[in-house]
Amino acid sequence: xxxxxxxxxxxxxxxxxxxxxxxxxxxxxxxxxxxxxxxxxxxxxxxxxxxxxxxxxxxxxxxxxxxxxxxxxxxxxxxxxxxxxxxxxxxxxxxxxxxxxxxxxxxxxxxxxxxx
Amino acid sequence: xxxxxxxxxxxxxxxxxxxxxxxxxxxxxxxxxxxxxxxxxxxxxxxxxxxxxxxxxxxxxxxxxxxxxxxxxxxxxxxxxxxxxxxxxxxxxxxxxxxxxxxxxxxxxxxxxx
Numbered sequence: 001x002x003x004x005x006x007x008x009x010x011x012x013x014x015x016x017x018x019x020x021x022x023x024x025x026x027x028x029x030x031x032x033x034x035x036x037x038x039x040x041x042x043x044x045x046x047x048x049x050x051x052x053x054x055x056x057x058x059x060x061x062x063x064x065x066x067x068x069x070x071x072x073x074x075x076x077x078x079x080x081x082x083x084x085x086x087x088x089x090x091x092x093x094x095x096x097x098x099x100x101x102x103x104x105x106x107x108x109x110x111x112x113x114x115x116x
Numbered sequence: 117x118x119x120x121x122x123x124x125x126x127x128x129x130x131x132x133x134x135x136x137x138x139x140x141x142x143x144x145x146x147x148x149x150x151x152x153x154x155x156x157x158x159x160x161x162x163x164x165x166x167x168x169x170x171x172x173x174x175x176x177x178x179x180x181x182x183x184x185x186x187x188x189x190x191x192x193x194x195x196x197x198x199x200x201x202x203x204x205x206x207x208x209x210x211x212x213x214x215x216x217x218x219x220x221x222x223x224x225x226x227x228x229x230x
Binding site for chain 2: 033042045056059093112
């Protein structure tokens with residue numbers, strides 16, 4: 001029973017380059033979340049989708065960040081152009097429910113991004 | 117606004133002893149959920165336990181229990197009989213009932229000593 005799958009697990013890139021992070025949620029989960037984890041800011045929700053539709057992107061830091069979910073089994077988070085301050089661990093998570101207070105989210109292993 | 121506070125950046129516990137990790141929260145939602153996640157050094161986030169604001173009893177899951185004190189707005193995690201594999205970061209999180217985000221605390225790093 002596969003969990004949330006993320007790729008790549010590690011990404012090292014140079015400032016100015018485009019970075020694309022990928023996520024495959026658990027089959028049947030209607031909600032998908034992208035988080036960023038840094039020492040300074042902890043875990044922050046960037047954006048979440050319901051049935052492939054972006055619902056809340058208020059956590060996306062700036063226009064350099066974009067996320068898509070073309071189908072129920074795939075999502076991307078893109079940073080263009082990347083900057084050193086984007087270095088962080090990016091998590092994707094999925095869940096069955098979100099509308100009420102119970103919301104067990106299943107996290108992927110994360111992508112550790114380093115921008116030089 | 118919702119807020120989660122974990123005041124213990126780091127904790128030490130002797131193997132086989134119990135440990136309590138503190139979490140306080142603030143919300144104006146009448147209904148909300150509280151969660152604890154474990155993040156080992158490998159980096160993944162593992163869901164441990166959930167407590168609903170209207171649940172009458174404290175949640176328990178194996179060696180994990182949640183000491184929920186609604187009036188004090190606290191949701192402390194108790195780990196009984198600590199094991200070396202419990203060494204990890206632990207995050208408290210909260211979500212309201214009206215949609216919205218899962219808000220995480222800053223985390224507590226637990227180290228279990230042999």
